[in-house]
Amino acid sequence: MSVALSDVMLGILSTTIQLSPFYLFAGMGEIVSEQSGVVNLGLEGIMLMSLMTTFVVDYMTGNPWVALLVAIGVAGLIGAFFALTAIKLRMDQIASGLAIYLFGLGLSFVIFTVVYPSGVTTNYVSLPPLLGNWNTIPYVGVVFLKQNIMAYASVVLVVVTAFFLTRTSLGLRVRAVGENPKAADNMGVNVNKVRFLATLFGALMFGVAGFYFAGNFVPGFQTDIIAGRGFIVLAMIYFANWKPYRTLFAALSFNVVYAAQSEFVSIAGFGVASYSTLFNMLPYVFLLALIPVFGRRARPPKFLLKPYRKG
Amino acid sequence: MVYAGGNIEVALSSLFLNPITLSGGIQQIFVRFVLFYTMGLGVGLALKAGLWNIGAQGQLLVGMVMVFVVYTFLAFLPWPVLYIAMIIGAALGGLLWISVPTILRVKFGANEIVVTILLNVVAINFAFYMLSGPIKSAGTALGFPHSVNLPAQFQIPSIVSGLPITYAVPATIAIGIILYLVVERTSFRVEANTVGESTETARYAGIRINRVMAITMLAAGALAGLAGATYLMGYRYELDIGSFSTNYGLVAIICALVGRKHMLGIGLASFFFAYMTIGAESMALSANVPTYVVFAMEGIMMFGILLGYYLTERKYVV
Numbered sequence: 001m002s003v004a005l006s007d008v009m010l011g012i013l014s015t016t017i018q019l020s021p022f023y024l025f026a027g028m029g030e031i032v033s034e035q036s037g038v039v040n041l042g043l044e045g046i047m048l049m050s051l052m053t054t055f056v057v058d059y060m061t062g063n064p065w066v067a068l069l070v071a072i073g074v075a076g077l078i079g080a081f082f083a084l085t086a087i088k089l090r091m092d093q094i095a096s097g098l099a100i101y102l103f104g105l106g107l108s109f110v111i112f113t114v115v116y117p118s119g120v121t122t123n124y125v126s127l128p129p130l131l132g133n134w135n136t137i138p139y140v141g142v143v144f145l146k147q148n149i150m151a152y153a154s155v156v157l158v159v160v161t162a163f164f165l166t167r168t169s170l171g172l173r174v175r176a177v178g179e180n181p182k183a184a185d186n187m188g189v190n191v192n193k194v195r196f197l198a199t200l201f202g203a204l205m206f207g208v209a210g211f212y213f214a215g216n217f218v219p220g221f222q223t224d225i226i227a228g229r230g231f232i233v234l235a236m237i238y239f240a241n242w243k244p245y246r247t248l249f250a251a252l253s254f255n256v257v258y259a260a261q262s263e264f265v266s267i268a269g270f271g272v273a274s275y276s277t278l279f280n281m282l283p284y285v286f287l288l289a290l291i292p293v294f295g296r297r298a299r300p301p302k303f304l305l306k307p308y309r310k311g
Numbered sequence: 312m313v314y315a316g317g318n319i320e321v322a323l324s325s326l327f328l329n330p331i332t333l334s335g336g337i338q339q340i341f342v343r344f345v346l347f348y349t350m351g352l353g354v355g356l357a358l359k360a361g362l363w364n365i366g367a368q369g370q371l372l373v374g375m376v377m378v379f380v381v382y383t384f385l386a387f388l389p390w391p392v393l394y395i396a397m398i399i400g401a402a403l404g405g406l407l408w409i410s411v412p413t414i415l416r417v418k419f420g421a422n423e424i425v426v427t428i429l430l431n432v433v434a435i436n437f438a439f440y441m442l443s444g445p446i447k448s449a450g451t452a453l454g455f456p457h458s459v460n461l462p463a464q465f466q467i468p469s470i471v472s473g474l475p476i477t478y479a480v481p482a483t484i485a486i487g488i489i490l491y492l493v494v495e496r497t498s499f500r501v502e503a504n505t506v507g508e509s510t511e512t513a514r515y516a517g518i519r520i521n522r523v524m525a526i527t528m529l530a531a532g533a534l535a536g537l538a539g540a541t542y543l544m545g546y547r548y549e550l551d552i553g554s555f556s557t558n559y560g561l562v563a564i565i566c567a568l569v570g571r572k573h574m575l576g577i578g579l580a581s582f583f584f585a586y587m588t589i590g591a592e593s594m595a596l597s598a599n600v601p602t603y604v605v606f607a608m609e610g611i612m613m614f615g616i617l618l619g620y621y622l623t624e625r626k627y628v629v
Contacts, residue, residue, distance in 0.1 A: 041365075041424075045610075085614065085617070085618075089617075089618065089621050090621070091617045091618075091621065092568065092617070094363055094365075094424070094564075095564075095565070095568045095613065095617060096614070096617065098365075098561055098564060098565065098610075098613070099565070099609075099610040099611075099613040099614050099617070100610065101561070101610070102558065102561060102562075102565075102606045102607065102609050102610035102613070103606070103607050103610030103611060104607075104610075105558070105603070105606045105607075106603045106604050106605060106606030106607030106608070106609075106610065107604075107606075107607040109601055109603040110600055110601055110603055110604045110607065113600075113601050114600070223556075223603060224556055227432075228428075228431065228432040228435075231428045231429075231431075231432070232428075232429070232432070234424070234425055234428060235425045235428065235429050238422055238425045275440070275444075277436045277437075277439040277440040277443070278436070278440045280436045281433050281436040281437065284429050284430075284432050284433045284436075285433060287429055288411070288415075288426065288429055288430070288433075291415050291419060291421045291426065292415070292418075292419050292421075295415060295419045295420060295421035295422070296419050296420060296421075298420075298421075298422070300422070
């Protein structure tokens with residue numbers, strides 16, 4: 001069996017462009033949250049809940065936009081609860097985040113099976129390609145133009161987040177409360193309010209990421225379907241040193257490796273799953289191998305994980 | 312769905328009574344207790360030095376795989392030697408797995424949360440590879456791969472025949488007490504706590520920070536790996552993909568936090584969570600709800616306990 005090299009390249013490129021927006025939405029959310037000093041380890045749980053909501057609402061209404069709105073709403077609710085525990089009640093952020101993860105992992109599947117005890121009969125309605133069908137145009141059409149509006153929005157979000165964190169007064173306040181909440185407080189910034197808003201924004205973006213996952217990763221809902229990809233976002237922004245553009249780069253390079261190994265596995269056709277799982281490790285090992293290079297330079301916000309009490 | 316309209320008595324009795332009245336319930340409680348306590352001790356130990364081992368689940372998996380790697384590839388060893396080698400192999404597997412985040416943390420200052428999380432995903436793929444290749448039972452040509460069944464002489468025996476409590480239970484409690492004596496009653500506690508509070512202070516105090524970090528992390532990995540051995544050799548006897556997505560490692564983190572990083576407190580928390588988890592599973596079954604609801608309940612329980620801590624502490628602080 002011979003496989004044209006151009007087809008392989010096209011496959012890798014197309015998969016990379018299709019999968020990366022998920023990591024961008026989640027990454028920008030987590031960056032804003034962590035810049036304010038709050039690590040949201042519950043991101044995967046929130047995304048599972050919004051993913052489940054997306055499927056349920058989409059099956060019921062047939063309208064992906066309604067599904068997006070409800071998914072963001074659900075994510076916002078859980079995010080607000082997390083923010084309450086981590087900021088107002090000063091619970092340990094890691095502990096609270098893990099609890100949110102377990103909560104979302106369990107509840108998402110339970111709700112789905114309660115709503116659809118005997119399986120789903122309707123089809124998932126996904127967002128149409130933004131610019132219509134351009135499959136006839138080689139490369140550009142197949143890779144870029146077929147993406148839906150959310151893929152484009154994710155790139156805009158990266159630009160907006162970078163601008164927000166460095167050029168707007170609210171963005172500077174977000175970074176100030178993560179870097180030195182005491183000084184920010186003395187300057188009249190309401191530390192916990194800014195942290196709450198930043199954490200809530202993060203959760204809303206996890207909602208969008210969960211929605212995007214539904215249209216582009218999987219055809220239907222299953223248990224633990226995100227399978228750790230949410231947690232990978234934490235690693236990506238670590239390598240990116242909490243910077244939006246570098247996160248874009250990290251997401252793209254991770255997905256290039258991911259797409260390359262999955263192309264390779266499907267071409268090689270190992271039959272039994274045994275060797276393919278070895279290759280599935282590659283993208284993660286790739287990230288690990290980068291740690292000695294980038295880990296040394298990583299400089300997290302100084303008051304990450306530390307709750308703030310006025311006075 | 313039968314639970315609509317809710318029979319609260321049935322629900323409550325399944326939650327609190329079924330773990331001890333149902334057949335196999337007590338065995339299940341102690342299996343979970345051993346799992347949570349062994350792993351929780353490690354997580355708590357690392358936490359004392361301010362290090363988050365989110366990767367207990369990955370180290371547990373590698374420990375489980377190592378049990379069968381040793382069993383398959385060192386089969387020429389005589390029985391008692393092989394038996395011990397399987398247990399040590401599992402601990403070594405966990406230790407090896409956590410040595411990656413340990414080295415990256417100590418040498419490169421890399422965040423251990425990120426690395427242990429990454430390694431969890433790698434561990435699942437690694438375990439799946441090992442299970443579908445090197446340690447696969449010859450009997451599974453089709454269907455989900457699983458390992459061979461451990462013969463009786465490689466199983467951890469019950470203390471009293473007929474009673475479903477294995478020697479793993481007193482052994483785990485003994486480990487907990489030893490760690491309590493070694494960690495809580497010596498200057499190591501102060502050293503670890505100082506490193507956990509502030510590396511600056513620790514440096515001024517002349518504490519060898521890297522050494523403290525390395526010891527606690529490596530011990531955490533070894534303990535999580537060991538939990539894999541007691542789980543397989545004391546209860547499950549074979550490895551299949553059912554053991555992969557169990558999230559026991561996360562519950563162990565919860566137990567370590569609920570037990571306030573105290574080597575004996577973690578034991579109490581582990582028993583509580585073992586009991587409640589089995590209760591929640593039986594409640595889910597009797598209410599015809601997927602057992603995944605247990606994860607959600609564990610999350611809620613955790614919030615409840617954290618809130619309790621918050622309320623009791625506020626009295627003294629504010």
